Amino acid sequence: MSKSFPYFALLDKSKSKTVLMSKILKIHKLEKTYTSGSKKLTVLNDISFEVEKGNTFSIVGPSGSGKTTLLGLCAGLDRPDSGAIELCGTPLQDLNEDQLAQLRNKEVGFIFQNFQLLPTLNALENVSVPLELQGAKNATKVAMELLDKVGLADRAHHYPSQLSGGEQQRVALARAFSNRPSILFADEPTGNLDEETGEKVVKLLFELNQEAGTTLVIVTHDLELANRTQQILRLKGGKIIMNETTAVS
Amino acid sequence: MAWRDGKASSSRLLLFMASIILGIAAVVSIQSFSENLEENIAIQSKALMGADFIIDSRQLPNEKVQNIIDSLGGADASEVNFASMAAFPKNGEAKLVRVRGVEGSFPFYGTLETEPASAATEYQASGGALVDATMMLQFELEPGDSIKLGELTLPIIGALKSVPGSSAISASVAPPVLIPYRFIDKTELLQQGSRKEYQYFFVAPPGMDLDALDRDLDPVLDAENADLDTHKVMSQQLGRSYGNMGRFLNLVAFVALLLGCVGIASSVHIYIREKLGAVAVLKCMGATRKQTFLIYLIQIAWMGLAGGIIGTLIGIGLQQSFPLILQEFLPFEVEISLTAQPVILGLLLGIFMSVLFALLPLLNTWYVAPLEVLRVREGEVVKSRRARFLTFTGILLFIFLFSFWLLEDGVFALAFVIVVLITFSILAGIASLFMKAIKRFFPTSWGFTSRQSLLNLYRPNNQTMVLVLAIGLGTFLISTLYFTKDMLLAKTALENSSDSPNIILMDVQTEQREAVARTITPKGLPLIDNMSIVTMRMHSIKGVPANDIRKDSASGVREWVLNNEFRATYRDSLIATETLAKGEWTPEIAPGDPIVISISDNIAEDAQVDIGDEIVFNVQGVLMKTTVGSIRAVDWGRVQMNFSLVFPKGVLENAPQFHILTTHTPDEVSSASLQRELVKKFPNVSVLDLRQILTIVENILEKIAWAINFMAFFSILTGVIVLIGSVRNSKYQRIKENVLLRTLGAKGKQILRITTLEFLYLGVIGSGIGILLSLVSSQLLATFVFEATFVPSLTPFLVFLPGVTALVLLIGLSNSRSVLKSPPLEVLRKEV
Numbered sequence A: 001m002s003k004s005f006p007y008f009a010l011l012d013k014s015k016s017k018t019v020l021m022s023k024i025l026k027i028h029k030l031e032k033t034y035t036s037g038s039k040k041l042t043v044l045n046d047i048s049f050e051v052e053k054g055n056t057f058s059i060v061g062p063s064g065s066g067k068t069t070l071l072g073l074c075a076g077l078d079r080p081d082s083g084a085i086e087l088c089g090t091p092l093q094d095l096n097e098d099q100l101a102q103l104r105n106k107e108v109g110f111i112f113q114n115f116q117l118l119p120t121l122n123a124l125e126n127v128s129v130p131l132e133l134q135g136a137k138n139a140t141k142v143a144m145e146l147l148d149k150v151g152l153a154d155r156a157h158h159y160p161s162q163l164s165g166g167e168q169q170r171v172a173l174a175r176a177f178s179n180r181p182s183i184l185f186a187d188e189p190t191g192n193l194d195e196e197t198g199e200k201v202v203k204l205l206f207e208l209n210q211e212a213g214t215t216l217v218i219v220t221h222d223l224e225l226a227n228r229t230q231q232i233l234r235l236k237g238g239k240i241i242m243n244e245t246t247a248v249s
Numbered sequence B: 001m002a003w004r005d006g007k008a009s010s011s012r013l014l015l016f017m018a019s020i021i022l023g024i025a026a027v028v029s030i031q032s033f034s035e036n037l038e039e040n041i042a043i044q045s046k047a048l049m050g051a052d053f054i055i056d057s058r059q060l061p062n063e064k065v066q067n068i069i070d071s072l073g074g075a076d077a078s079e080v081n082f083a084s085m086a087a088f089p090k091n092g093e094a095k096l097v098r099v100r101g102v103e104g105s106f107p108f109y110g111t112l113e114t115e116p117a118s119a120a121t122e123y124q125a126s127g128g129a130l131v132d133a134t135m136m137l138q139f140e141l142e143p144g145d146s147i148k149l150g151e152l153t154l155p156i157i158g159a160l161k162s163v164p165g166s167s168a169i170s171a172s173v174a175p176p177v178l179i180p181y182r183f184i185d186k187t188e189l190l191q192q193g194s195r196k197e198y199q200y201f202f203v204a205p206p207g208m209d210l211d212a213l214d215r216d217l218d219p220v221l222d223a224e225n226a227d228l229d230t231h232k233v234m235s236q237q238l239g240r241s242y243g244n245m246g247r248f249l250n251l252v253a254f255v256a257l258l259l260g261c262v263g264i265a266s267s268v269h270i271y272i273r274e275k276l277g278a279v280a281v282l283k284c285m286g287a288t289r290k291q292t293f294l295i296y297l298i299q300i301a302w303m304g305l306a307g308g309i310i311g312t313l314i315g316i317g318l319q320q321s322f323p324l325i326l327q328e329f330l331p332f333e334v335e336i337s338l339t340a341q342p343v344i345l346g347l348l349l350g351i352f353m354s355v356l357f358a359l360l361p362l363l364n365t366w367y368v369a370p371l372e373v374l375r376v377r378e379g380e381v382v383k384s385r386r387a388r389f390l391t392f393t394g395i396l397l398f399i400f401l402f403s404f405w406l407l408e409d410g411v412f413a414l415a416f417v418i419v420v421l422i423t424f425s426i427l428a429g430i431a432s433l434f435m436k437a438i439k440r441f442f443p444t445s446w447g448f449t450s451r452q453s454l455l456n457l458y459r460p461n462n463q464t465m466v467l468v469l470a471i472g473l474g475t476f477l478i479s480t481l482y483f484t485k486d487m488l489l490a491k492t493a494l495e496n497s498s499d500s501p502n503i504i505l506m507d508v509q510t511e512q513r514e515a516v517a518r519t520i521t522p523k524g525l526p527l528i529d530n531m532s533i534v535t536m537r538m539h540s541i542k543g544v545p546a547n548d549i550r551k552d553s554a555s556g557v558r559e560w561v562l563n564n565e566f567r568a569t570y571r572d573s574l575i576a577t578e579t580l581a582k583g584e585w586t587p588e589i590a591p592g593d594p595i596v597i598s599i600s601d602n603i604a605e606d607a608q609v610d611i612g613d614e615i616v617f618n619v620q621g622v623l624m625k626t627t628v629g630s631i632r633a634v635d636w637g638r639v640q641m642n643f644s645l646v647f648p649k650g651v652l653e654n655a656p657q658f659h660i661l662t663t664h665t666p667d668e669v670s671s672a673s674l675q676r677e678l679v680k681k682f683p684n685v686s687v688l689d690l691r692q693i694l695t696i697v698e699n700i701l702e703k704i705a706w707a708i709n710f711m712a713f714f715s716i717l718t719g720v721i722v723l724i725g726s727v728r729n730s731k732y733q734r735i736k737e738n739v740l741l742r743t744l745g746a747k748g749k750q751i752l753r754i755t756t757l758e759f760l761y762l763g764v765i766g767s768g769i770g771i772l773l774s775l776v777s778s779q780l781l782a783t784f785v786f787e788a789t790f791v792p793s794l795t796p797f798l799v800f801l802p803g804v805t806a807l808v809l810l811i812g813l814s815n816s817r818s819v820l821k822s823p824p825l826e827v828l829r830k831e832v
Helices: A067-074 A097-107 A123-134 A139-149 A165-178 A195-212 B002-008 B010-049 B063-071 B119-126 B133-138 B168-173 B181-187 B210-223 B231-284 B289-319 B322-329 B340-367 B385-407 B410-441 B448-456 B464-492 B510-523 B546-551 B559-563 B601-606 B668-681 B690-729 B731-743 B748-786 B795-815 B817-821
Strands: A023-036 A039-052 A056-060 A082-087 A108-111 A183-187 A215-220 A231-236 A239-245 B053-057 B077-088 B093-103 B113-115 B129-132 B146-149 B152-162 B176-180 B196-202 B226-230 B503-509 B527-541 B566-570 B578-583 B595-600 B614-619 B622-634 B645-647 B658-663 B686-689
Touching (some): A039 A067, A039 A231, A067 A183, A097 A123, A097 B748, A108 A165, A123 A139, A123 A165, A195 A215, B053 B210, B093 B181, B093 B686, B113 B119, B119 B129, B119 B176, B129 B146, B133 B152, B152 B181, B168 B690, B210 B231, B231 B385, B231 B410, B231 B690, B340 B385, B410 B464, B464 B690, B464 B795, B503 B668, B510 B527, B527 B546, B559 B601, B595 B601, B601 B622, B690 B731, B690 B795, B748 B795
Parallel strands (some): A056 A215, A056 A231, B093 B176, B566 B645
Antiparallel strands (some): A023 A039, B077 B146, B077 B196, B129 B176, B146 B152, B503 B658, B527 B614, B578 B622, B595 B645, B614 B622
8 A cells, every 4th residue: 555655745845844853842741620610620730741853652541531632732722721832843832823723734734533524525625625724736636646645546536424434534644644744643543443444544654654754643542552652651640650662663 | 301302402492493483473463463453443343434334426316316315214414525625825825635525413433533622523513624634734724724625715623633434545645624514515616527425424223234235225326326335344345455465464474484494494404313313222222213203293392382482472562563564554543452363373383383394304213223323324314205295295285274274265375385385496496506506617726715615505414505595585575575666666656857747637627728728838837738528437338238237247347347437538649658459549530420439458358348349328418329449558557647438539529528637847836836826716626746646655655665574574584593593503513624624724714714705605695596586576576467667776786685695694603603713622522
């Protein structure tokens, strides 16, 4: 399934891919509390860690440990109550919603457990959305290359409802890479897939990641998947219980 | 279970309910008001007439009529009334009035309302006049001032506020002036050609059968050119004419209700789709089809009942305002009371309409398989064709039965159902065509936001069609009403050129003709028409006497033709409002030649005559045999002196006649000055100022349009509610899409643009289709109903299209605020 990577050549090279800092994500003393009625629920407490540029990183923990909340905060999808986040050298607390969106559009890719494709768009259009939002001229061409890369060129004009779960996740993968992100966040990417399909998607994810040199942050409770990343952060009850480097290089 | 499940979705159910509330409110208010009106007319019918029954005639009763009057014990009161000019010596003003010379203590029922109140009883004895209160205000008159009628000057005793037998509309053309009958001769106004009416008022002795009296005497009196009206017959006639208006308004209200029901069907469709998973779970746990079906059926029925109750309450409250809106058209004050029928109607409509229209989507719960728990299938649940057919039939049958009940005519009801079906189908069809065309031909080179906003119209569970229907139907109704009003006003409008008459001088006697013309022309005013009028009646048609035709129910001849006193003229050429439809025009005949006349096409139809047929006229006692030589198409809509019967020159020159002269005054000042001079020199000549009449007609049309617009407003408002409901229904879908776009890096501006454009498309497509359809319907109305040329004004395009679109945008955007503001993390958290 894996092919050479000509699609990057199609992208606008003027966009800086040479982020000079070695840490692409810096988290410092992060805290997040939700209020439910009169009760306060601390979801994340005193979270600090850093992710090296180009590394693969996983966040693991049982349900309710705050994994997805942490991922959302890292990607600038929500704001912490206290603490600081620096993504691609930019402190997120200094940015407004639109600036955050712009940063995500330029530097970040996403993969979700439930695929999150736009039902009104076909596969090709779904993949090209991030580029279209940038106003890129060659969006369709790049999207087609990517679909070909994930083995779905022949399903380009199918709508999400006409695709299987594995196919939908592959479209989501292609979309995640379409804006050539510096960092890619994946939230339980195989959670809704059977083992075999999940394995294929993961393989593709790592391949694409390696070729593009993207930093990969995965939230999962699949320890096997976590073990394939270079760094694992274990959460429990909103706190870090372990931050370990694996043998993967 | 129904209650528990419904409680969780109460806010959405409430919104469905709102869709039918206004429709029900409209139907109940109209229905309730019509009932009240009918009751009031029945209760007040004697007061409206002022007596139990009346015998009226256009001339003094002949011996036979007088014998009938005598046999009834003689009239208890009588009057003669006619239109005439009144002059007010105080300020020299003059005005056309209806003089009513009353003898006896009329009215016997109801009251003469006067200011001071004592004037009503004193004017007979003290020999003064009661003058219409509005006219007194207009001419700054007060009791004690005088009024000159012909050769008679009388003191004004009081201001007349209301009198039985006079409506606001007739009073605005010729305000009533009551004087004692004994003074009528002194006015010297009853001359040749005067259009007068003698009325004899009777109080029925206890136990008298008025229906039998009407049945026995009316045909006899008809033959003598007189007429008998009982208060019952009159109240029925009055009830019928108001009933027609009520029925029409009811249909408009019913359309609003139907629109709301379409909204319900669509909302329930989405609601049930979301519940299918829960239904499948229930079925897995052993719930039967019937049980799961009933859970939602009961919810909808309760919702319908609640909608019915609220709608009925609003409707009952609303009808209190109707007397204010319609007071110009009502000859009396309507007392509003609560009647049972509209209340029951509102409640039943609420339940039946919501259940019927929700049935189709509700069927999904019946056919959903328990397997859906394990594997959610995409697309529609497979439903039985028979069930769908039965539901559709049920809906159509209900609409038919309800409209049949409203219209009391099976054919009309069927036509209404067909028209509703066609209108909805055309709207839906055009909308779907538009949508397909846009999807297909939309330039792919356009920006992402433009394309995405368009694609949103096709999102799963979209309600685009319902929205286009709601917006389209509302705009269609409003702009059709606008175009129709435009057409009617254009038809009655006066051409303001100096060669089209706007002043008509009536009852000019032959010897006055020259002198009246000499009064007009020195003022620099043109003498446009100078027509001679000879009054006559039809004596026999095609050799059959009128009396025999009356008795023959199969003759096909309309009775008014036999009873009418025709005002014929003679001339040698056609005028601008006439075209020759059939036969040959005879300009002049020599003495002794057969008399060949020209009749208008409506007379040909109503009298069942054609070219070559013989009609014998009774020309004031002289029988005149004529042959129909030509039939003319006459444009009666044009404000012009038109005639049903036109004789050639050389026949009627020596018959007793009077004349009508017309002129054109450039402004109201010169018109008033001419009227003052004419009334001074020729007190018997009546002056009709068409400008004043047109102002009144315009005023009436405005009022009618207001009433209709008021009803159409319910459709618009229902459309708005359906729109809000629909936007709310798709709210979660929108949040999901927009948050996803935000997550992928879309700026707030881009998302706002997508949402704005989506509603802009909806507004423009909906209102555009509505206006286009209204152009078609107005053209049809112009061709088949008004027989006028239709030149559409730009207002609907310049005002309604952007107005409705802006409204849609406003509603859409204000209901999408939360969608635009939702934080992106929700997409990760919530599976919506």
